[in-house]
Amino acid sequence: MALTETRPERTAEVASPRPQPTAVEQVLGTGDHKTVGRLFIGASLLFLAVDLVVGALVHFDAASGGSILEADVASALFMNHPVGLLLCGVMPLVLGLAVYLVPLQVGAPTISFPRAAAASVWGWLAGSVLLGVAIAANGSYGGGNSQMARLGNVSIGLVAASLLVGIVCVMATVLSLRAPGMTVGRTPFFSFSMLVTGALWLATLPVVIAGVVLLHIQQLSAAELATGLAEIDWLFRQPAVFVAAIPVLGIVLDVASATAGARVRFERGVQSTIVALGALSLGSWAQLPSARETFVWIVGCVLVGLPVLVVAAAVADTVRRGSGRPTAGLISSLAALSMLLLAAITALVQGISTIGKDQLFEITGGGFVALTDATGLEVVAGPGLALGQTYLVIGAVATAGIGACFAWGTRIWGGGLPEAMGKALAPLALLGGALFGLAQAIIGIARPDESAAEFLLGAAGAGALLLALAALGTFAAVLGKVRRQAAYPDERGTGGTLEWAVASPPPAGNFTEPIPTVESGWPLFDRNETGA
Amino acid sequence: MSIIPADLAPPILPRRRQLLFGTAFASVAVSVFLFALLGRYLEARAGSDTWLVENTIPLTQPVMQLFTLIMGAVTVQWAAWAIARNARGQAYLGFGITAVLGAAFLNQTTFLWSRVALEMAQPEGPYFYAVTGGHFALVIGAILFVLLVAFRCLGGQYSATLPDGPAAAAMFWHVTTALYSVIWLAVYVMK
Numbered sequence: 001m002a003l004t005e006t007r008p009e010r011t012a013e014v015a016s017p018r019p020q021p022t023a024v025e026q027v028l029g030t031g032d033h034k035t036v037g038r039l040f041i042g043a044s045l046l047f048l049a050v051d052l053v054v055g056a057l058v059h060f061d062a063a064s065g066g067s068i069l070e071a072d073v074a075s076a077l078f079m080n081h082p083v084g085l086l087l088c089g090v091m092p093l094v095l096g097l098a099v100y101l102v103p104l105q106v107g108a109p110t111i112s113f114p115r116a117a118a119a120s121v122w123g124w125l126a127g128s129v130l131l132g133v134a135i136a137a138n139g140s141y142g143g144g145n146s147q148m149a150r151l152g153n154v155s156i157g158l159v160a161a162s163l164l165v166g167i168v169c170v171m172a173t174v175l176s177l178r179a180p181g182m183t184v185g186r187t188p189f190f191s192f193s194m195l196v197t198g199a200l201w202l203a204t205l206p207v208v209i210a211g212v213v214l215l216h217i218q219q220l221s222a223a224e225l226a227t228g229l230a231e232i233d234w235l236f237r238q239p240a241v242f243v244a245a246i247p248v249l250g251i252v253l254d255v256a257s258a259t260a261g262a263r264v265r266f267e268r269g270v271q272s273t274i275v276a277l278g279a280l281s282l283g284s285w286a287q288l289p290s291a292r293e294t295f296v297w298i299v300g301c302v303l304v305g306l307p308v309l310v311v312a313a314a315v316a317d318t319v320r321r322g323s324g325r326p327t328a329g330l331i332s333s334l335a336a337l338s339m340l341l342l343a344a345i346t347a348l349v350q351g352i353s354t355i356g357k358d359q360l361f362e363i364t365g366g367g368f369v370a371l372t373d374a375t376g377l378e379v380v381a382g383p384g385l386a387l388g389q390t391y392l393v394i395g396a397v398a399t400a401g402i403g404a405c406f407a408w409g410t411r412i413w414g415g416g417l418p419e420a421m422g423k424a425l426a427p428l429a430l431l432g433g434a435l436f437g438l439a440q441a442i443i444g445i446a447r448p449d450e451s452a453a454e455f456l457l458g459a460a461g462a463g464a465l466l467l468a469l470a471a472l473g474t475f476a477a478v479l480g481k482v483r484r485q486a487a488y489p490d491e492r493g494t495g496g497t498l499e500w501a502v503a504s505p506p507p508a509g510n511f512t513e514p515i516p517t518v519e520s521g522w523p524l525f526d527r528n529e530t531g532a
Numbered sequence: 533m534s535i536i537p538a539d540l541a542p543p544i545l546p547r548r549r550q551l552l553f554g555t556a557f558a559s560v561a562v563s564v565f566l567f568a569l570l571g572r573y574l575e576a577r578a579g580s581d582t583w584l585v586e587n588t589i590p591l592t593q594p595v596m597q598l599f600t601l602i603m604g605a606v607t608v609q610w611a612a613w614a615i616a617r618n619a620r621g622q623a624y625l626g627f628g629i630t631a632v633l634g635a636a637f638l639n640q641t642t643f644l645w646s647r648v649a650l651e652m653a654q655p656e657g658p659y660f661y662a663v664t665g666g667h668f669a670l671v672i673g674a675i676l677f678v679l680l681v682a683f684r685c686l687g688g689q690y691s692a693t694l695p696d697g698p699a700a701a702a703m704f705w706h707v708t709t710a711l712y713s714v715i716w717l718a719v720y721v722m723k
Contacts, residue, residue, distance in 0.1 A: 112550050168557040176550040202560045210568035213666070218658045284568070 031114035033099050034506065038412065039121045040096025040166075041405065045475040047128055048089035048398055052468035055081045055391075055436070059461030063454045072144050079142035079229055080135050080152070082236050082390055086244060087159045088128040090397035094247040095163060096121075097404050098170045098194040100412055104499035105188040107179025107518070109509045112172035116165050123162030130155035139222070141229040149222040156232070157212035160205045171198035179498065181517035185268060188497040188521065189257075192271055193250025196278040200243045207284040208232045236390045237292075238347045239300045240283025245393050248340055248400040249274050249311045252333040255407040256315040258495030259330040260322020263522050270314050277307035293354055301351025305344030312337055324494060328422025329407020335430035336400035342434060343392035346385055346441050384444020388437045391460070395433020395467055402429055402474045413481040414505035421477055429470035435463025496522030555700035559707040562670055566711050569666050570718055573659040584656055584723060593644045594720040597637055601671075601709040604633035608678060608705045612698040615690055623698065627682035630705065634675035641668050660719070667708075667715055674708045677701045 027035060058078045061068040069077065099121075103111045111117050131152055134140045139148020140156075174187060174195045184192070211231030220228060234240055257264050264270055280300050291297060315337065319330070402425060409416035439460035443453055494500070501524055502510055520526055577583045611626025641664065650657050681701040684690055690697045 113554055116554075164561055168554055168561070171557055172550055172553040175553045198557070202557060203564055206561050206565035207568040210565050210572065210662075210666075214569065214572055214658060214662050217652070217662055219652075284564075 031110075031118050032508070033103050033111035033114060033117060034412075036111075036114075036117045036121050037096050037098075037100025040092050040099055040124070041401075041412070042475065042478055043121075043125055043128075044089055044092040044096055045401075045405075045471050045478070047084065048093065049468045049471040049475065050132075051081055051084040051089050052436075052464045052471065055085065056461040056464035056468065059457045059464065063457035063461065065454075072138065072142075075226075076135060076138065076140060076142040076144075079226065080131075080140050082387070082394075083141070083156060083232070084128075084131065084135075085394045086236060086241075086390075087156065087163070088124075088131065090394050090401065091163055091244050092124055092128075092166075093401040094194075094197070094244070094251075094397060095166045095170070097251070097401060097408075098190070098197075098247070099166060101404075101408060101499055102170050102173050102191045102194055103177065104411060104502060104506060104510055105191045105497050106174060106177060106182060107498045107511060107515045108173055108177035109511060110177075111169050112177060113169045117169040120162045120166035120169065123165065124159055127155045127158030127162060131159065142226045144222050146220075146222040146225075149225045150216060150219075153212055153215050153225060153228070157209050157216070160208045160212070164201065164205045164209075167194075167198040167201045170194050179515045179518050179523075181519055182523075185271065186518055186521045188250075188499075189253035189264070189270070189274070190247065190250035193247045193274050196274050197243070197246040200246065200278050200281055203282060204235065204240060204243050204284050207287075208235055234283060234287040237283070237286075237386050238350055238389060239281050239286065239297070239304065241390050241393050242277065242281035242304060242343075243283065244397050245340055245343070246274065246277055246281060248336050248396055249277060249307070251400045251404050251407075252311060252315055252337050253318075254495075254497065255327075255329045255333045255403060256318045256322075257522070258407065258497070258500065259324040259327050260319050261324050261494040261496075261525075262318050262322035263496065263520075263525060264314050264318050266314065267521050270311065273307040273310045273314075277304070280304045280307070298351045298354055301347045301354070304347045305341065308337065308340050308344050312341070327407065328417075328419050328426055329403045329409075331423060331426040332399050332403025332406065332429065335426050335433075336396045336403060338430065339392050339396035339399060339433045339437070342437065343389050343396060346389040346392060346437075349441075349445065350385060350389070385441050386444070388439075388441025388444060390437075391440055391464075392433065392437030395429070395437055395463075398467060398471060399426070399429040399433055402426070402470055405474050405478065408499070409481075410504040411499050411502070411506065413478060415481065416504075417474075417477040417481060421473065425470045425473045428466055428473070432463045432466025432468070432470060436460050436467055437463070439463060496525035498523060500524055549696060551696045551700045552703065555704050559704055562673075563707060563711060566663070566666055566670070566715070569659075569663050570715065573663050574718060576655070576659050580655065582655075584650075586654070587648050587650050587656075589648050589720055589723060590644075591720060593640060593647065594716050597640045597644070598709075598712060598716050600633050600637045600640065601705075601712050604630045604637070605702075605706050605709045607633065608698075608702045611678075611682075612695065612702040615685055615698045616692055616695040618692045620685065623685055624682060627678055627685070627698075630678050631675050631682075634671055634678070637671055638668065638675075641671075663715060663719060667712055670708050670711065674701075674705050677704050 021029065027039070030036060054077055057068065058074060058081060061074050066074060099111060099117055103109070131140060134148045134152030134155060135143065137143075137148040138145045139150075140152025141149070143149050143152065171194070174191050175184070178187065184195070187195070208231075215225060215228045215231055253264055253270065280303055286292060286297055315334070403422075405412065406417050406419070406422035439456045442448070443456050448456060498515065498518075503512075516523070516527075607626045608630040611623045611630065614620070614622035614626060645661075645664070648660075650660055652658060652661065678701050681690065681697040684697055
């Protein structure tokens, strides 16, 4: 194109810098996966702590024979706290970690569909707050106010839909934005586990949303909605409850490798193990009680511990061969793996008790909807083993999430979180999570007398409180780091995956230099070995 | 003519297949959602002896609806094929016809609802409207997707070098059609 006029001089206006958005504008209008991920992690830690305190309160109330809370309040809190723990606590925690870390791990400049990821976090936040409002106003499942009960039901649908949107962004990132040479088999374990998790969430959460839609359009009363919890009750049971736990395997493997500075051997085999746990977690088919007596269900109960054992062996082998010292992240990860093993054992007991029904022994394994009155010991003892398993899985995911916040602290928060604090929080989380779940499980298996049941319920409440303290401690550490706004040293860490190649904290666009072709699952170890 | 400052970073071109993967996952999610609703519908129907005895569902209307969606599947695939060959005129025509066929489907659905005259207070009501209404919402989503992609084609975003958007819209339409064929069989044929 020919210019026929003299080009005008550049005015000062053109050269002047654009107005910079304020911090609030940056957060509200962001499409940056790092900000979205941090929002998910911070808010979910807070919700997790609140839900755990509610769980503790309910158990203390039951241990005292219903002297703390009114009957209808106790009923509503009891029925809703597992929903909050799972959908507002641990699932968004791992999703937040994935939104932040997966693009860094696969060498992507951003997440796929960044605005959808932002919509995911705001939708989830809105849904979680609405659920809290509904419960506070005597609504949601088990509440007495029909309008608020419907609001709680709808907010659960909103939360589930938002989590779905977020996981689609993560999965699309893993499959379409990988660095050159990085095949799916070479993706880091956490990213790979999120891909498997995503497949399971796609097969699970829409079923929950369908249940919510059906409950909503039937315009049920509060009492009818309480029994309607059966539509989503299966999500908290064997095998679907393990859907939330798949990322734990990825976190533990990556943290062990980064801490030890060593590769995980038999990479493909370990990845197959993660896929196996995914296959064993598919639970949307087992909604009806009759499905829990089938051969497939029993086989799932028996086998679900095997992937966890294989990963534990791989982690032990990696740590043994490595040279690193135990970090807060590693200790927390091992604690999470221990809790997951305990959850697998509870699954095994459920399977055996189903095989030996009327022959060997019988356990109490009903769901939350089996409750007729949530104030007495007999009632809370009802869910027993199944609820104990749910608590153990929630404890495992929460502890792994806390460990990930410390292990990837230099990547996520810049400069890292206080290591000593992390080392103190890890045993707290282990003790809390194990106590929370095991005490509840023992009630289901042993059928204790009243005084023993009171003691066990109190122990479960104390466990929930300890786990809440660990989550709050991590949140406080994160808040302190975010508010300090200091200049951090550029710590690259000892990991072998790509997130350890970026600056701390990562700049906009993540990678300032082109990424060389990836030739294994640990490109940074390759680089160190070849001296390139 | 605008003058681009020299210090501006080059635009980051969208990666290929990203939208296809995202659409595929979204399609899986909506399929699971609709199958879950359909499962509930069939479970409730199996447990009832008086299912839809007070109402009549004509078969002609659902058959026409199915053919409408199949015609839309052909035209949206034509549009995707055309944009991959930079035949923009054909692509716009294909997108336009698809959107009109989608609107026709919505019109047919509301007409069918008025013919069936099923009340929400009836036991069948919530299940019937959950399934058919869920698919109705899905078709609205598919039309919006087609229109969005068409406008982006008008803006030059998609071409033979980057045909992902039209291909993704076509994929979503095909899934919508496939889901309706299941609903057609389970709800309207096997009453």
